[in-house]
Amino acid sequence: MKVSQKVKVQNTLGLHARPATVIARLLQKSKSSVSFTYREETINARSIMSVLMLAAGKNAQILITVEGEDAKATLQQLVEGFESQFGEISEL
């Protein structure tokens, strides 16, 4: 199964090392292949280094594509992760 959805980066500092680490750790449990697309670049979401390379700042629109047996659940978790800023409290 293949699913995809667009999400918005809400973390003040964008997709930096900490959220990228949380994403990699979250995906360890997933059996699907997961990619992020941003500004015409598509990368493997499990790779922290690749996620950093996207240089996605706050409000960047990322397309998540998940393909595999647990695609739906994985996408759901990622979307929730983006919404909760991956556990980062926004410093306002």
Place this chain on the structure above:
Amino acid sequence: MSSKLKKENRIYGVAVSEGIALGSPYFLNPIDEDTPDFAIDFSEVDSEIARYRKALFSSKEDLNRLRQDLAMEGSDEAISFIETHIQMLDDPMITTHMEGKIRQMMRNTESVFRSVINDYEDRFAARSNTFFQQRLVDVKDISDRILRHLREKQDAQLSEIPVGSIVFAEEIAPSYTAFAQAAQIGAFVTNSGGGNSHAALIARSKGIPYIANLPISEMKSLEVDELIVDGYEGLLILNPSKETLQHYKEKKKQLATRYQRFLDEDHLKAETIDGYQVKLFVNVGNPHDLDAFPYTQDGVGLFRTEYLFLETKELYPSESYQEQAYRKLTEKMGERPVVIRVFDLGGDKNPSLFLDRKHEPNPILGFRGIRFLLRNRQIFKMQLRAICKASINGNIHLLLPLISDINELHQSKEIIEEVKIELRAGGLDIPDFPIGCMVEVPSAVMILDAIAEHSDFLSMGTNDLVQYTLGVDRSNPSMSELYYPAHPSVLRMIKMITTEASRRETPLTICGEIASNTLFTPLLLGLGLREFSIAPRYLPMIKQTVRKWSAIEAYKLAEKTLQLTDPKEISELLTKAQKK
């Protein structure tokens, strides 16, 4: 000698780690300078990949060690950086992509690695603005760490540094400071790296002065015979005048007083006010760990032998290498016991070398500790042979990690017996040394009567016991607030262990992080513990605390603590007790 002719010169940088050092400069070569680059043969590809995995493994070990040090310091922010780096070592770009590139390019690992990282940096630079490019720091740090582990030369360089040198470098990798000994390195002076860098945190925990933000490359050409590092002011003094030198020698002397007080009190016994004796052992990962802290100890309570993997460039430490390491400790200890814990590999210390990178969905609950050794008998037996041979001239105790089932103990004892018989058949006079179990899994606590019956001694490992009891992964930063050593379930668990051990009169030591934490000392005394195995540097503090308490008071505190059900209340109670 010519320093009298040269003028004193003062340069201010950023104070990173406190302390005063006087010495001569030593310049570390940056990694970039001589990365070797050559083609390899088809038949060498596998060994290059093995070498690369070994470098990743060693890098992970550094970081795990670093994380433990930082946990003692309680610096959550720094721990989260380290977590990212540990996770990055499993990044597909670092693992599968790199290995594929080695096969495809057929060049030595260092040059392939450089090209992969350069490609990455180019792509990164093309996409992002300067703000984002600061994020390259993490990638640079992790790639430098891996490169350092690939380079035997750099490691050799560290041991070649003359004692007491002031080490100058563009930047210092945390792994570097992790292995630096205060006795050898006078101070660090670097260009980049600030107060929150990992290297800085370690330098502080080891008491090595450190100044950053100084133009190192310009200094290389200066003629300097002598210099002073003032880590309090962030001040570097080149060719100090006689007066300055005198001033700083005075200052250094004062600082040594506190340390001297510890040494002066070293002869005092670790006993409670009402005369109960407490034995203080030390935890070591390397025989040299004892050098910087020459306090009297009752023996080595825990030798974490898996650290031997870090020191050798082979895939694993050879039998004779191990034997030497064990002998070094027994020679230092004489009659005093040396508890050697057999390799606790696996889990977060992923031995990718042996498991052929088979992915474990949940490594902390997977093939680690004794489970790993029972399935990799060659490695186990090789280590046992080295331990047996060293036991001829030393008071060695053998400790089995992660026992969770009585059969693991029986099987291990059978293998130990086999090895002894083989060696005895060869004419060696191997004694029957004590064999003990780590108590660090709740299942072991529940069947402790059975385990104790077949063990000569027990050692309580609270770090794992806490994580398994609470079901909280201690390496997961987002769970760190759930990782509570002061959780009532943990304290009751400890109580069960001490009760069972004393009922059977089986010797029991505690060797987890809480044993080194003075906040817990009275409670642990009150729970009946009389043998602590701790990090060498904390020994004087623990002893001071023991001497302030009576067993009766400690017992009352434990009783009170055990009645509480809220971890926060327990923490408060212990904090209050500490201030008394």
